[in-house]
Amino acid sequence: MSGDRPTMPPVRLPSDAELARDALSAPLLARAAKLARWAGEEGIPVGVGGELLAPQLREATELLGLAGDEDGDAYAMDAWQHALDTGLVDFEEAEETGDGEGVEPDEDEPRGTAVAGEELATLASGSPSDILELWLAGFESVLADAAAPDLGDIADRIAEGEDLDLDSLDWDPEGEADFLDGVLGNLYLLTALEQSDAERPVPLPALAASMIVPDDMDEPTDDILEEVSDAMMRLDDQFRLLAPTGIIAYRPVDESLIEEVDGEGRIRESVDGVTSDSPEEEDVSRYGMVSLTPLGVLAVRDRMQEAGVDAPVVGDLADKGxxxxxxxxxxxxxxxxxxxxxxxxxxxxxxxxxxxxxxxxxxxxxxxxxxxxxxxxxxxxxxxxxxxxxxxxxxxxxxxxxxxxxxxxxxxxxxxxxGEEMVFWLTIDTIAAQLAASGDTDELRGLVEGLVGQHSGFFDAAWRVDHPATADVLEAMGRLHPDKKVAKEARKAAFKARSRG
Structure with a gap:
């Protein structure tokens, strides 16, 4: 491994079999599979590009049990598109007959047939790794959609006669993708550093602030807080799109907190005070809560590895020396x-x-x-x-x-x-290890006070210890001990240790 290769803390991942079960039960893939089985070998008539026609869309929505949901048609369309993107459904375009040349085609007129694709068999009889490979491919497609601008809004603006290009959309494709990757990377890091097995949700304001607020800024300015608010709204839309893939568990922003300003959603209340990672839970949860699932850890790790980041998994070292x-x-x-x-x-x-x-x-x-x-x-x-x-x-x-x-x-x-020599050598060795791990901590300060208090003449013996870290440890003890007289003794001992070398 290259010494300058970025390295993440190790993460724990379930077995491929467990992850594959999670993938199969993820709402988007489960719905896509159901629609692929519905299409079957005989197929169903579809429009240009394989999209569902109005009668088939109604049937698909009912089949998925979404007829009573105000967004049911949209969910059904997303699931159908996912089936097309992952190869669960294949689109066979109808041959042109030459009839009706020059006539604008009816949008509800069939333009081909959609049939169950070869990948449908993977879900039924493929190995766990095959299923995960298919799921990852589908996730990548949804992730690309999440980083794209709202096509519905663009269509409306074009219909109103606007002449649009990328500059007028105020959309930076690479920047938007990098931002979303950064957010997922932060979630991954928080998951890796979490000290319990539970998936602890992260408040959306804290996650957005981690991408916007400079590290050296004590108090966010109004402009920065507005940027955080804008980022929250963007992430809310993106996370709603990503959640059905199974990558995240997401509690959306409370609709009562959102107001429309100049045709765009804005957080009604200031996010000042809820951008930290430890505000009152009952208040901050209204602003959105998100956590990375095991599937999400798998997906983000896969992307990191492709980008050249070292992203180890617990267990990687089991067969190493x-x-x-x-x-x-x-x-x-x-x-x-x-x-x-x-x-x-x-x-x-x-x-x-x-x-x-x-x-x-x-x-x-x-x-x-x-x-x-x-x-x-x-x-x-x-x-x-x-x-x-x-x-x-x-x-x-x-x-x-x-x-x-x-x-x-x-x-x-x-x-x-x-012997005394071994005791002092082990003491220096232990403190050196703790300094390397955590630096000057309160725990180490307490250890230093205890050691000096228990051993009269500690420094007179310690500076003589033949250990490579003796001088550095004694200097650290001088920094850490609260008693100025004792701290001075430690610094003198460190000087003696260096002079001896």
Missing amino acids: ADALLAALPGHPETAARAEAELWLARRTPAEAAAELLAAGRGDDLDAPSRRLACQQTLSLLGAGAEPAVREVLDDRELGGLARVWLAEHGAADVPEP
Whole structure:
């Protein structure tokens, strides 16, 4: 993998079989399949390009159980178009007879026949990966539609005599597609970083603000808030179109919040105060809530990989060596790291896993403390079968300390007491790993205060520790300790450590 290749946190994905079931039950594909079966081998008469004629549209709407829905015809047309786009339905154009030359064709006159396509069999007997491939192709088609301007509005304007081009539409195709990709990317990142298994919905104002409000802006200006409001309305339309694909779970913006200004929808109330990700839920939910489904994670990950982004899945490292596992785990969110470690361990006996992990934990490079901390955390998931391998490193300068910690935590007998040199070496190593992972945190500040408070003369011993990170750790302790006198001692100790080197 290239060192400059963008990398995302790992995501968890269900099996292909589970994802395929989700795809088959997604409203848009399920409706498209039903209409394809309705068309059958004998086919139905259709208009130019395969669109449904008025009588067939009524029948399709009733077949889908949408006759009582005010948008039923539109949903039926979307499902039929989806069937055409995915190959569930094939359009066979009628041959021209030459009759009626120069006569404007009747829009309700059949121009061909639509029959069930070859891909319909994929839904019934294809493998899960085949079904997902078909679903992904259909999703890409809908995504392209979502980034396009409102064709109905364009048709109305043309009918009124306007001469339209891309400039007059104020539409940037590439920019609009990039914006929607960015929004889905932000949803993907939030899903990957989520520390629970539940799909937590994101408020639409917060999602729009993440794309509009500059990172260094403390308080959004009125102009920025107006941009956020416009983006929300755009996303509301796009998410309503995307939701039937199964990529997202979406609660639309409350219609009572929308007013029409100059023929365009606007949020009636200011979005100031609801653009953060932690407003009052009962209020912000009216402005729209969205979450990425497992199918959505699959689809966005697929697009990221095509764009050259490294988008790992939990379990990718299960068949890799311990060196690859320990290199990756420090960058994983906590729950993903544990799941990755458990999948890796499941393919090895405790003795094999422990020996491999400990061997990979050695080293004096900059990343070594992080590897050893990941090694210790992964070892903690192993039972008594790992004990012989752990005992073998008790005299190892780099691993002896964490080996004693593991044995003590597992209630092992005859655990030798560590010498002072090993205790201080493990302390420096652990703090170095935590600094690399999180920087100067409140948790680390508490650890530093506790260490200094428990050991009189801590710094006099610590600066002598032969560890590559000793000076950096002591400098960090000087930053973190609230007592100015103690902080000064830490900085002096760091100077001594550097002078010794």
